[in-house]
Amino acid sequence: MDSSGPSFSGYLRADGRKGIRNAVLVAYLVECAHHVARRIVTACDDPAVQLVGFPGCYPNTYAAGMMEAIATHSNVGGVLIVSLGCEGFDRGSLAAKVAASGRPVETLVIQEAGGTLATIAAGVAAAKRIRAAAAQVRRVPMALSDLVVGTICGGSDGTSGITANPAVGRCFDALVAAGATCIFEETGELIGCEQVMASRAITPELGEAIEASVAKAVWYYTTLGYGSFAPGNADGGLTTQEEKSLGAYSKSGASPISGLIRPGEQAPGAGLYLMDVVPDGEVRFGFPNISDNAEIVEMIASGCHVILFTTGRGSVVGSAISPVIKVCANPETYARLAGDMDIDAGRVLLGQATLDGVGGEILDKVIAVASGEESRSEALGHQEFILTYKQFEASGPTCMPLAAHRSNA
Amino acid sequence: MGSPQAEEGRGAFLLLDPADNVLICTRDAAEGDTVAIDGIRVRLSQPIRLGHKIARQALRTGEKVLRYGAPIGSMTADAAIAEHVHSHNLASDYIPAHGRGGDIEGANI
The missing domain is CATH 3.40.50.2300 (Response regulator)
Incomplete structure (x- = not known):
């Protein structure tokens, strides 16, 4: 420790x-x-x-x-x-x-x-x-280096990529620097970001695996006829999948990407990991994740102790097993739903806070919740859980360079 | 984050990256508000809501739209400077968006 x-x-x-x-x-x-x-x-x-x-x-x-x-x-x-x-x-x-x-x-x-x-x-x-x-x-005593933290966005709008998501990225950078394991997702909501993500991978082979995972997501969603883009996203000013993706991508911060993991797999060590939630093989069983809680459950299954949930339109969900911390991107939404939100990132738009400052507030909240403080959704009794059918192949060694390195050593 | 644009009226707009050709509304703007875009004063021809985009310059059909310095799709219709840029004139280069009830909006694919 x-x-x-x-x-x-x-x-x-x-x-x-x-x-x-x-x-x-x-x-x-x-x-x-x-x-x-x-x-x-x-x-x-x-x-x-x-x-x-x-x-x-x-x-x-x-x-x-x-x-x-x-x-x-x-x-x-x-x-x-x-x-x-x-x-x-x-x-x-x-x-x-x-x-x-x-x-x-x-x-x-x-x-x-x-x-x-x-x-x-x-x-x-x-x-x-x-x-x-x-x-x-x-x-027993526990430190940030013992933590696994996931992030998801739900109910995104045009403010998400300007305030809450880059602020979570700042928090992720601090957590990775402290030796924590951080997980971001989902490949279907990162369509358009594949090349820049690949450039952050710790090996060229991992970069290729990341690009392939996004190509799989494009094919999968195109087959189904819908992207991961809800009508509320458009009401909030987002127009295209790649616009939503670029805003979502900023949650990952700036750390190198250490691996590509599947739901339920445990990260082999500290660092930043991308979760591939899109099933392998022919399209079957329907949409990869029918709602936000399906992705939250998948990140928890990969060990997440805490989930950082950014929202612009205003999601109220929590989760069974691991506390969900809500980071609200939109100041108007915060004013309406303050009782459901842990962090008011929309203050960045009003000139009342900086991204670095809000990133620090999120880190402080992670430490407080890890120390036993209830997040808002937890205190309100939210314990959503959803698990449906999927099909995955096992990850190859290129997806987990650190694990491959260790097993070869 | 880019620097906020000067404006008259309540609305405010943000340039996220120097390469961008759209600005993001950070405070609701009314029709008739004046926005200073790169030194050019332009009146808004429609109200613009928080989180929505306007054209930083005249945009032609087929032109890539840049936000965060990266492409977010291509124009499906021309837009004048300060005009609302959204699903009526911008579509994905990857995958279509959908509205309520399952109707598919256009994509450039």
Whole structure:
């Protein structure tokens, strides 16, 4: 651990990673178990007991991997699995992975436990047991170099690329300099930025992989008929995908790009990583990310402790597992939605703040939230979660030069 | 960030990069407001909302539009100096944008 810089208290996990929260997840494995799982969470009435799940009955390698990554996330202290009984999800494998990570885990199968009421009653008791066991975890000092931070923009407008996004870029530069791991996305929202991103890659081969990932996104979205561009983006003054992209791109700051990671993969070390969220192979299962929370879940599955969410039009979402910090780009939106926003970056447009100053405010907020302060969305009870079908191939060695270097050494 | 443009009226506009041929509205402007663009005083022929773009110079159909010093698409119609630049006269060189209800707007692809 870095001995200089800010330090806060983390939850030490068996694999050596440290968490800033100690959530107990109640995970349903098919929509048919969703209601029972939700009732268990509602009855517990504890912000640390959180609902996650997967709706589909057909098995999917990506979804199984995402659930394993989430269930063993450093912010998670234990898991209650709620299965209907006949769905395709391999509940035994998930439970075994969680148990192997040293976390308390229990599984309830509704068809065996006596139906809705009996499973809810058993589930509430189980969640409380898991919560008590999770509370025994050791607290240890944690530094910025232990943090994984992701960034996303949602509800972008013409101000996003001038205020909130470059301010997050300043914060990312400071975090990377302090030895943290930072993740930005998504390739479909970086169309038009591929050449400049490639020039920042730490190897030429990684640069080629980044350009290929954006070309894949162009092909994928063109096949579907829509770019990652919502009507509200145009209302706010953005006209084209590449205009939105260039504004979004500034969230990445100026650090070298150390790798291209897939959802659920863990970054091999400190530095800045681009997440490729567009599926591989033929277009199937629909849009790469049907809404912002799908991308947030993917960054959390890759280890993010905190998400920096920039918004111009005004998103209000949070997330299960990891706190979401809202950075508002537009001063008019901030005036309307101040209760949902953590940072008022629109002051840059009013001459009341600088990008460097707001970048520093965001860094201070990351440290405060990592130290236990609730972000606005967290305090308001936002715990959105969405996971759908996708298909990925494994990343090649060119995507992770640092990991390749280490494994060759 | 570029320096704000001088103006008369409430509106304000920002040049993000010296190479850009559009300015970004940083404070709502009313029709008839006067904007000083590179020393030329121009009256706005329509109101411009925060976050929207106006032409820094006359733009011709097919011309690349530059913001942050980088291309954000090509003009699909001519625009006079200080005219609103948006989906009615600018389209992507990559992928179409879509409106509410799923209608596809033009792209130069």
